[in-house]
Amino acid sequence: YKRITTKSLIEMKANGEKISMLTAYDYTMAKIVDTAGIDVILVGDSASNVMAGHETTLPITLDQMIYHASSVVRAIERALVVVDLPFGSYQSDPKEALRSAIRIMKESGGHAVKLEGGKEIKDSIKKILNAGIPVMGHLGLTPQSIYKFGTYTVRAKEEEEALKLMEDAKLLEKLGCFAIVIEKVPADLAEKVAKSISIPVIGIGAGGGVDGQVLVIHDMLGMNNEFSPRFLRRYMNLYEGMTTAISQYVADVKSSDFPNANEQY
Ligand code: KIV
Numbered sequence: 406y407k408r409i410t411t412k413s414l415i416e417m418k419a420n421g422e423k424i425s426m427l428t429a430y431d432y433t434m435a436k437i438v439d440t441a442g443i444d445v446i447l448v449g450d451s452a453s454n455v456m457a458g459h460e461t462t463l464p465i466t467l468d469q470m471i472y473h474a475s476s477v478v479r480a481i482e483r484a485l486v487v488v489d490l491p492f493g494s495y496q497s498d499p500k501e502a503l504r505s506a507i508r509i510m511k512e513s514g515g516h517a518v519k520l521e522g523g524k525e526i527k528d529s530i531k532k533i534l535n536a537g538i539p540v541m542g543h544l545g546l547t548p549q550s551i552y553k554f555g556t557y558t559v560r561a562k563e564e565e566e567a568l569k570l571m572e573d574a575k576l577l578e579k580l581g582c583f584a585i586v587i588e589k590v591p592a593d594l595a596e597k598v599a600k601s602i603s604i605p606v607i608g609i610g611a612g613g614g615v616d617g618q619v620l621v622i623h624d625m626l627g628m629n630n631e632f633s634p635r636f637l638r639r640y641m642n643l644y645e646g647m648t649t650a651i652s653q654y655v656a657d658v659k660s661s662d663f664p665n666a667n668e669q670y
Pocket residue numbers: 428447448449450451452489586588609619620621
């Protein structure tokens with residue numbers, strides 16, 4: 406694929422090719438992620454945690470999401486860019502949801518939006534889709550509802566919530582969503598859902614039986630050494646690497662080792 410579209414992702418699922426997705430929130434990081442060959446870049450509202458240091462995803466605003474998304478869009482040549490609709494920008498009513506989605510598309514140049522929830526937000530999803538804006542769903546542990554859940558532990562372990570998840574996934578497919586993120590549910594359930602629908606299921610903490618995987622880039626690069634859920638694989642220890650580099654710089658400045666004769670005019 407020269408350029409990933411929502412159609413490419415549905416084709417990948419049909420062909421049994423797994424989909425790779427990572428978050429990015431800024432130009433420099435997005436350029437690296439895109440060049441490395443990622444299929445989908447998510448401008449996640451996890452920016453609220455990772456970029457701004459908030460405890461939850463709730464405080465981030467639509468304007469802030471647009472700032473992050475426009476920075477990412479300027480960097481990419483191949484990846485599909487999906488942008489989270491932040492908390493408070495789509496829950497009141499479908500018109501507000503559409504207005505927010507339109508702002509993201511116009512002002513950031515992103516290619517699709519993601520909303521958390523199933524049946525509860527079906528009219529909003531319909532309205533956005535009717536405007537020609539592709540929608541990615543998000544089910545399971547939906548962090549914008551953290552105060553309802555009260556905990557970040559695994560969702561849908563009980564029959565009732567598992568059944569609702571399956572119904573919601575089928576509904577999102579029927580409405581016309583091009584993919585669904587499923588977060589932190591038992592692997593068996595996520596696999597069952599993925600096998601029941603023809604649009605891709607992209608998992609985070611949802612096992613290997615789904616159609617693709619997503620992680621927060623700062624977590625998989627090991628920049629965040631305080632966050633170690635079981636589902637996270639760390640591909641680097643950037644926390645250590647960066648701390649060492651920065652301490653060395655401090656020491657070199659203090660000792661007048663930096664700059665040397667070749668590093669000045
Ligand atoms: O905001 C985010 O990073 C997300 C992913 C964890 C799926 O929604």
